[in-house]
Amino acid sequence: MPITALPTPPSRTDAANFNTRAESFLSALPTFVTQANALASEANGYAANAATSAATAVNAPGTSATSTTSLAVGTGSKSLTIQTGKALVVGQWVTITSTATPANWMHGQITAYTSGTGALVVNVGMTAGSGTIAAWTVGLAAPSQGTNALLATGSYADPAWLTSLSAAKLAGTVSVANGGTGATTAAAARTSLGLVIGTNVQAYNAALTSWSGKTVPAGVVVGTTDSQTLSGKTLTSPAINGGALNAASTVSDSGTIATGSVGFRGVPQNSKTAGYTLALTDIGKHISITTGGIVIPANGAVAFPIGATIVLYNAGASSQSITITTDTLRQAGTANTGARTLDGYGLATLVKVAATTWVITGAGLS
Structure with missing residues (x-):
């Protein structure tokens, strides 16, 4: 609040101007008084606000506490005893942290607090670490855990509420460009990914299992129905039609063994x-x-x-x-x-x- 400066006051040493200055000075006093009172009110308001802020700062420990109640780290309702007279109310979110090992903690919402006894009940929805601990620090925390919760990397692993989400809460598809399949069924997903069985992917056949342990040959794989000429191959105990001769089959060695026979070049x-x-x-x-x-x-x-x-x-x-x-x-x-x-x-x-x-x-x- 600005205050208007007073005019020069009268002085007995200046008898010639005494009356004039006295008149001017006395006329300015009412305005000065009004402005001075307004300034005083404003200053008092600042003082009150400062006192309130100081009280809030002094009372801040009312939202933090400690406990020696022995609790096992886990989800669900947790009951513990803290100091009395704390400024905690039902609905607030708190984190119960091991005083000695902060990596062990529980996070949830207050469901009951009795100021006179210090009895505190928290519904824990998230945890980290493990073990049974009897030295805790309790403090206010940001709300979390819910269908709209923001999951931060490394904040906690595999919470039960996340793994139990029902299908009704999950909708839509993720496009292939964004790392998804762009589909809601296995068949549609294969099509989206360009994996059409019989076109892009070999259809399953139980006979393929018997080939999984075989060594892949360096040359051409011998077929079963196509006509192939083999050279430099060793046939161990070959048989045609169970041992019977078959004129439609040929085993030759530079043309020295007759067509339709499987046998020896000599007579062993x-x-x-x-x-x-x-x-x-x-x-x-x-x-x-x-x-x-x-x-x-x-x-x-x-x-x-x-x-x-x-x-x-x-x-x-x-x-x-x-x-x-x-x-x-x-x-x-x-x-x-x-x-x-x-x-x-x-x-x-x-x-x-x-x-x-x-x-x-x-x-x-x-």
């Missing part, structure tokens, strides 16, 4: 020094035997395929018998059937010509 030896009964694995081989003779098993026991060929060589000086079990053994170029004899160092060839019929021919055969 199966050496025996005692009586021996022929087996399926002898097909295409020669049996070199020194004693004991050869037995051809019945078709009912060992079903050699028609066309099976086995060479017999008597590697000893004494003759050896070639017998057959129930089926028929014919000597080529004769009407002879049944068991045959192979002289010392004789060589004979067996060929199966029917389901139960073999034909034998050779040198030293009788």
